[in-house]
Amino acid sequence: MEMTFESILLPGVDAKRPLVIAGPCSAESEEQVLTTGRALAAQGVKIFRAGIWKPRTKPGGFEGVGMIGLPWLQKLKAETGMYTAVEVATKAHVEAALAFGVDILWIGARTTANPFAMQEIADTLQGHDLPVLIKNPVNPDVELWVGGIERIYRAGIHKLGVIHRGFSSADKTIYRNVPNWHIAIELRRRFPNLPIICDPSHIGGRRDLIQPLSQQAMDLGFDGLIIESHCNPDEAWSDAKQQVTPDALKEILSSLVIRDTVKTTEDLVDLRHQIDEIDDKILEILAKRMRISGEVANYKKEHAMPVLQAGRYDEILTKRSEQGSALGMSPEFVKEVFEAIHAESVRKQIEIINK
Ligand code: PEP
Numbered sequence: 051m052e053m054t055f056e057s058i059l060l061p062g063v064d065a066k067r068p069l070v071i072a073g074p075c076s077a078e079s080e081e082q083v084l085t086t087g088r089a090l091a092a093q094g095v096k097i098f099r100a101g102i103w104k105p106r107t108k109p110g111g112f113e114g115v116g117m118i119g120l121p122w123l124q125k126l127k128a129e130t131g132m133y134t135a136v137e138v139a140t141k142a143h144v145e146a147a148l149a150f151g152v153d154i155l156w157i158g159a160r161t162t163a164n165p166f167a168m169q170e171i172a173d174t175l176q177g178h179d180l181p182v183l184i185k186n187p188v189n190p191d192v193e194l195w196v197g198g199i200e201r202i203y204r205a206g207i208h209k210l211g212v213i214h215r216g217f218s219s220a221d222k223t224i225y226r227n228v229p230n231w232h233i234a235i236e237l238r239r240r241f242p243n244l245p246i247i248c249d250p251s252h253i254g255g256r257r258d259l260i261q262p263l264s265q266q267a268m269d270l271g272f273d274g275l276i277i278e279s280h281c282n283p284d285e286a287w288s289d290a291k292q293q294v295t296p297d298a299l300k301e302i303l304s305s306l307v308i309r310d311t312v313k314t315t316e317d318l319v320d321l322r323h324q325i326d327e328i329d330d331k332i333l334e335i336l337a338k339r340m341r342i343s344g345e346v347a348n349y350k351k352e353h354a355m356p357v358l359q360a361g362r363y364d365e366i367l368t369k370r371s372e373q374g375s376a377l378g379m380s381p382e383f384v385k386e387v388f389e390a391i392h393a394e395s396v397r398k399q400i401e402i403i404n405k
Pocket residue numbers: 075101104105137157158159160185215252
């Protein structure tokens with residue numbers, strides 16, 4: 051679906067990278083909202099985030115203060131001029147946020163993947179014109195993310211942005227949610243004008259990962275950062291481990307190196323030519339490998355052998371990832387490449403054998 055996005059920048063918000071949204075995971079009390087918000091405003095943060103309704107994995111945890119928190123945000127806005135942003139997941143949330151003058155809405159990761167909830171939010175937003183930020187779904191699936199974006203776009207909301215907050219994974223990693231940067235990069239490829247805001251707090255799940263993740267997001271050309279900040283992070287009612295004080299946030303932001311040069315030098319053009327040539331060769335070699343694998347299939351067919359020989363598969367993966375690692379590449383990357391090549395090869399062999 052063809053989509054033309056409008057700018058999410060509100061009056062007075064700087065167009066220069068990164069666009070910063072900061073504030074606590076959850077609004078807890080008027081005092082906490084005002085203390086945190088004032089400190090952030092003093093640093094020039096223009097958009098304040100706070101969860102009012104919290105989606106929790108298990109019932110019984112702190113599920114947000116609810117409606118009573120919205121006047122606290124209004125008060126912060128009146129006092130500091132900051133814009134406010136909250137998460138919405140239902141019609142009632144959207145209506146309440148609109149009634150209390152919330153400026154920006156975001157849709158949480160658990161909601162993006164739910165077409166019924168997205169439709170309900172889209173229907174409630176009809177006729178309104180505020181920016182909406184759509185978090186990636188918890189599943190590492192770009193189509194689910196795009197589907198959520200399209201649903202909101204169809205409601206006439208064209209001030210859209212996305213938040214990259216990482217993905218669930220069965221593998222144990224240092225991250226709370228694995229970044230899978232390539233999924234956000236794929237979204238950028240499809241929609242170059244759709245702003246991408248990185249959420250290093252929910253990707254990392256740990257204070258010490260926020261700076262490096264933010265730098266990485268900036269290096270990838272992302273537009274903004276949404277970072278959880280709390281006046282007393284250790285005592286936070288949700289996500290305590292990943293929240294930073296407004297002072298720590300200031301340090302993180304000032305440490306970031308923003309590389310914004312758009313000029314392409316001759317050297318870069320030459321390097322890109324070299325890469326294009328290598329990519330041509332990689333494709334030719336892959337095609338050749340597939341042809342030979344077709345010959346293997348014919349041999350197996352003649353000799354009534356099964357397509358898959360587990361020992362051979364294991365040998366390819368183990369040997370190649372060791373070899374790749376000796377060549378300075380990550381073994382996981384090499385394994386992934388060979389898994390993909392092998393899968394295609396098996397698919398093709400099965401096709402030939404059944405002909
Ligand atoms: C949040 O931003 O506090 C939140 C709940 O995020 P997510 O939907 O990414 O889990």
